[in-house]
Amino acid sequence: xxxxxxxxxxxxxxxxxxxxxxxxxxxxxxxxxxxxxxxxxxxxxxxxxxxxxxxxxxxxxxxxxxxxxxxxxxxxxxxxxxxxxxxxxxxxxxxxxxxxxxxxxxxxxxxxxxxxxxxxx
Numbered sequence: 001x002x003x004x005x006x007x008x009x010x011x012x013x014x015x016x017x018x019x020x021x022x023x024x025x026x027x028x029x030x031x032x033x034x035x036x037x038x039x040x041x042x043x044x045x046x047x048x049x050x051x052x053x054x055x056x057x058x059x060x061x062x063x064x065x066x067x068x069x070x071x072x073x074x075x076x077x078x079x080x081x082x083x084x085x086x087x088x089x090x091x092x093x094x095x096x097x098x099x100x101x102x103x104x105x106x107x108x109x110x111x112x113x114x115x116x117x118x119x120x121x
Contacts, residue, residue: 035059066096
């Protein structure tokens with residue numbers, strides 16, 4: 001059974017690119033375009049990993065990550081935070097931090113390595 005990954009990004013092209021890469025590597029992929037849909041999707045699809053854009057319309061990706069990590073039912077769900085902003089690394093040291101950070105633009109191999117590492121952890 002393939003591992004399930006939830007992509008949360010407001011950029012349709014980014015969702016398409018990541019979905020293609022991840023499906024090509026044997027993963028099942030779900031995607032939402034804003035933070036308010038994340039918990040309904042987690043409940044419905046029970047993903048093994050979340051790839052979360054830091055900047056989202058409405059509720060910010062960093063807030064969504066904190067909500068995931070501080071919720072007792074989702075706290076062990078691995079989260080990879082994506083951003084083109086170099087300062088995103090600082091979020092790794094905060095309460096409710098993501099498990100890893102992926103800098104945009106990203107290398108395909110880097111994406112797959114981070115996903116595989118988080119799913120193996």
